[in-house]
Amino acid sequence: MSYNKNHSNYKYKNKNRNYHTNDYKKDEVVKGENKVNEVKKIDTHKEKKHPFVNFFLFLTLLSSLAFFGITLWKGQDQVDFFPSLVSSLLLVVFSILFVAICVTNPRRKKGTIVLGSFFLLLFNIFGGVNTLNLVSIPALGQVEDFTGKSLTDVVKWASKNKVTLNQDYEYSDMISAYNIISQDVSEGTKIKDVKELTVSVSDGPNPEKEIIVPEMVGWDSERVVNYVLDNYLNNVLVEFVESEKAEDTLIEQSKSGSMKRSDELKLTFSLGEEKDNSDVKLIDLTNKSEFEATFYLKQHRIKYEIEKDFSNKIERGNVSKQSKKAGTMVKVDNDDDKVVITISKGKSIKVPDLKKMSMVEITEWVVLNKLKLEFTNQYDDSVKENDVISTNYSKGDKIEQGTTIKVVISKGQLVMEDFKSFDEFREWADKYNIIYEEKHEFNEDVPQGQVISYSYKKGDTIKNGDSVIVTISDGKECKVPNVVGMTKSKAIDALEDAGLNYNFVTQSSSKTKNTVIRQSISAGSKVSNGTTITITLSSGKATEYREENNSSSSSSSSNSSSGSSSTSKPESKPEPTPAPTCDKSQGNTLNIQAGSNGEETKKIIAQLNPNHKFSWNFVTSCPNGDTTPGSVCISLDGQWKNYCDTITVTIVK
Numbered sequence: 001m002s003y004n005k006n007h008s009n010y011k012y013k014n015k016n017r018n019y020h021t022n023d024y025k026k027d028e029v030v031k032g033e034n035k036v037n038e039v040k041k042i043d044t045h046k047e048k049k050h051p052f053v054n055f056f057l058f059l060t061l062l063s064s065l066a067f068f069g070i071t072l073w074k075g076q077d078q079v080d081f082f083p084s085l086v087s088s089l090l091l092v093v094f095s096i097l098f099v100a101i102c103v104t105n106p107r108r109k110k111g112t113i114v115l116g117s118f119f120l121l122l123f124n125i126f127g128g129v130n131t132l133n134l135v136s137i138p139a140l141g142q143v144e145d146f147t148g149k150s151l152t153d154v155v156k157w158a159s160k161n162k163v164t165l166n167q168d169y170e171y172s173d174m175i176s177a178y179n180i181i182s183q184d185v186s187e188g189t190k191i192k193d194v195k196e197l198t199v200s201v202s203d204g205p206n207p208e209k210e211i212i213v214p215e216m217v218g219w220d221s222e223r224v225v226n227y228v229l230d231n232y233l234n235n236v237l238v239e240f241v242e243s244e245k246a247e248d249t250l251i252e253q254s255k256s257g258s259m260k261r262s263d264e265l266k267l268t269f270s271l272g273e274e275k276d277n278s279d280v281k282l283i284d285l286t287n288k289s290e291f292e293a294t295f296y297l298k299q300h301r302i303k304y305e306i307e308k309d310f311s312n313k314i315e316r317g318n319v320s321k322q323s324k325k326a327g328t329m330v331k332v333d334n335d336d337d338k339v340v341i342t343i344s345k346g347k348s349i350k351v352p353d354l355k356k357m358s359m360v361e362i363t364e365w366v367v368l369n370k371l372k373l374e375f376t377n378q379y380d381d382s383v384k385e386n387d388v389i390s391t392n393y394s395k396g397d398k399i400e401q402g403t404t405i406k407v408v409i410s411k412g413q414l415v416m417e418d419f420k421s422f423d424e425f426r427e428w429a430d431k432y433n434i435i436y437e438e439k440h441e442f443n444e445d446v447p448q449g450q451v452i453s454y455s456y457k458k459g460d461t462i463k464n465g466d467s468v469i470v471t472i473s474d475g476k477e478c479k480v481p482n483v484v485g486m487t488k489s490k491a492i493d494a495l496e497d498a499g500l501n502y503n504f505v506t507q508s509s510s511k512t513k514n515t516v517i518r519q520s521i522s523a524g525s526k527v528s529n530g531t532t533i534t535i536t537l538s539s540g541k542a543t544e545y546r547e548e549n550n551s552s553s554s555s556s557s558s559n560s561s562s563g564s565s566s567t568s569k570p571e572s573k574p575e576p577t578p579a580p581t582c583d584k585s586q587g588n589t590l591n592i593q594a595g596s597n598g599e600e601t602k603k604i605i606a607q608l609n610p611n612h613k614f615s616w617n618f619v620t621s622c623p624n625g626d627t628t629p630g631s632v633c634i635s636l637d638g639q640w641k642n643y644c645d646t647i648t649v650t651i652v653k
Contacts, residue, residue: 053110056117057099063124064088064095070128084131095120143194145187146180151201151373154180155363159386161191164377164411165359166198171206173232178202178367203372205232207262215256221248221269225295237266238295247272248299269299277332282339284326285319290343293319297339301332304339316346316370316401346370346401353395354407355388362388362407372404377411379432381463385412414463416456422472425451435467437596440474440604448475448528449591474607475528482523483535488514491535501532503586503611503643506539513540520643521610532588534611534643587642588612594630598653601630605649613646618653628652 071088098120102113146154151167158165175181181200211231216224228236245251247270254266280300285293290306297304311320323340324330331337349369354362359375366373383389392406393399414434419425429436446452455469456462478499483491488504495502509517518536521527591608595601598618606614622633633650641647 053113053117054103056114056121057102060117060121060124061095061099063121063128064092067124067128067131068092070131088127091124141191143183143185143187143189143191143197146183146199148175149180150367151178151180151199152360152363152367154197154199156360158197159359163191163194164196165375166196167373167375168198168200169203169372170200171204171209172202173205173209175202177204177370205261207232207234208260210258210260213256213259213265216250216253216267219250221250221295221299224250224267224269225292228291229289231261233261233265235262235264236291237264238269238298239266240269240271240298240301242273242275243270244273245270271301275301275332279329279331282322282324282326282328282330285322285341287314288319290317290319293341297341302330302339303333303335303337304341307340307342308345309342310346310348310400311342311344312347314344316344318344320344349399349401349403351393351395351397351399354391354393354405357388359386359407359409362405366405370401371399372402374404374406376406376408377432378408379412379414379434379462380410381413381461383410383412385410413461416454416458416460416462416468418458419451419454422449422451422470425454425470429468434462435465437467437469438593438600438604439469439471440607441471442475442477442526442528443473444476446473446475448473448530475530478527478529478531480519480521480523480525480527480533483516483519484523486516488516488535488537491516495533495535499529500527501530502535503532504535504537505583505586505643506537509538509540511538511540513538527607527610532611534586582642582644584642584644586644587640589638589640590636590647592632592635592637592649594632597629598651601632601651602649605632611643612641613643615646615648617648617650619650620653622650622652626652 068085068088068091071084098116102117144157146157155165157163170181172181179202181202183200184198185194209232213231213233214227216227219227241251243251249270250267251270252266252268254264259265280302282302283296285296288296294304294306309320314320319341321342323338330339347369349371352365357365363373365371378389380389387410389408389410391408392404411432414432417428419428426436428434441452443452450473452471452473454471455467462468476499480500481494481498483494486494492502507517509515511517515538516535517538520534521531588609588611590612591605593601593604593608595604602616619633621627622631626633629652631652633652636647636649
């Protein structure tokens with residue numbers, strides 16, 4: 001029975017297994033049908049075509065190849081040619097792979113492919129035109145190359161990046177006026193490392209430039225006029241005379257070869273053998289240069305006068321109007337039929353309120369009106385940073401083209417900086433007209449000449465008119481010993497113990513030879529460690545000379561008294577004591593520093609140069625125009641001078 005039960009269970013289990021197997025087979029059939037449907041769908045996708053997408057892919061691949069070709073052709077002139085070539089080559093490989101994947105992928109999405117192709121195409125086009133220098137991509141955070149660009153562009157850039165802009169005007173035949181010739185900061189320099197930028201601005205052709213003028217005799221008038229204009233000759237005198245030479249041919253010139261553009265050049269042209277006295281039909285001279293207009297009038301023997309007036313339309317130096325209209329018949333060589341031409345002085349420029357304008361607006365106004373511009377910077381706690389403090393022309397003033405506009409721009413509040421040396425501080429203070437005073441005191445810890453302290457700490461605000469007091473070390477304090485009466489060796493020991501330097505001079509004296517009879521700095525004086533003191537030693541010569549004189553006088557007296565028959569001779573006068581000599585090989589370099597006024601400068605110089613002799617000349621102004629109180633007019637600092645000669649120092653009192 002148990003067997004049957006088990007057998008029955010076995011059959012039941014098999015029956016269930018068959019049931020599950022049938023279900024599995026049914027699932028397989030369903031999945032197979034789904035796969036067939038998916039394949040059909042895929043086939044359906046394959047059958048669909050997207051010509052717009054394929055066109056975009058083709059353009060992308062073509063642009064990558066074009067970019068590579070441009071880099072290979074034009075990129076050789078660039079510093080980074082090899083990296084650019086490798087980058088463009090990798091871009092071509094990437095584009096090929098990108099196009100291949102997009103074309104062969106059956107599940108591609110049209111929108112994604114078009115978007116990717118568009119950006120890749122845009123990158124290739126932009127890179128190509130940049131390599132061809134059709135556009136310039138400014139480097140972010142770096143100084144640009146401003147060569148050839150307008151001054152206005154540089155001012156905008158400097159204002160935006162908070163860089164102080166300095167301008168120098170130079171003549172240039174190649175760069176148009178108000179465009180940049182050069183800059184002192186290299187292209188690519190990080191802006192964070194740049195505080196100031198100085199640019200050279202073109203002022204147009206140099207009227208004083210020296211050029212080589214060829215021998216032009218035999219040239220026709222048109223060729224000569226073109227040469228004069230192309231080479232900016234500005235002092236050419238022209239005349240026409242009867243000659244057997246061909247009409248309008250140059251027959252004589254006053255000079256050739258090396259000459260300045262402003263040098264006078266006389267040119268004589270031929271009128272031909274016979275004058276033509278028929279009336280001349282006047283042409284339109286408007287907008288022609290003065291040289292061109294007067295050349296034409298002389299060439300056709302038309303009498304003329306020149307007037308000058310402002311013109312808002314005609315460029316300065318060109319004809320703005322003529323008294324007779326173009327087409328009018330004018331008599332030749334007739335004073336009663338003169339033509340009056342008016343030469344433009346340019347615009348009559350009315351100065352706006354520059355204090356209410358920004359640096360960019362002022363620059364645009366200057367360039368538009370063909371003026372010159374000079375910016376300077378100054379700290380001012382009452383004027384906002386980058387605003388105008390002052391100008392050399394006020395609102396409503398009338399000026400001509402070419403006038404220089406001087407503008408002082410505020411740097412805002414003056415904040416004390418950190419300085420490595422007094423010279424660095426002094427350069428900074430002089431640049432921004434900061435008032436400062438020098439004080440000197442002894443200090444064992446700070447070497448002589450270095451700054452002990454400033455009256456303002458780093459970061460402190462210095463208000464307008466405030467003075468910065470600079471305390472400078474005179475080094476370790478030394479007390480001068482009294483060495484008068486000592487021997488030379490003892491004096492040396494005493495001076496070295498005191499920390500002083502010394503030199504010796506000799507002078508005849510009744511004292512024993514090599515005994516100290518004088519010292520240049522009095523005993524007890526307080527001086528800096530290492531100060532040089534001059535010691536005068538006795539040479540003993542004066543004593544020996546007097547003793548010899550006395551002995552010879554005694555023998556002469558005894559001789560005259562013993563022999564009454566001998567002829568008496570007049571008593572000879574003793575020779576004067578020779579003046580003390582000074583050793584001019586002894587000396588030192590001068591240390592010249594200025595104070596806040598004449599007396600303070602005198603005191604400082606005398607204290608720093610105790611062994612030299614000075615005479616003082618106080619003036620209200622130096623020959624170079626410097627009126628700063630305490631200034632030394634003639635530079636003596638660092639010059640070697642001996643201790644014998646007297647040095648004249650001229651100081652602004």
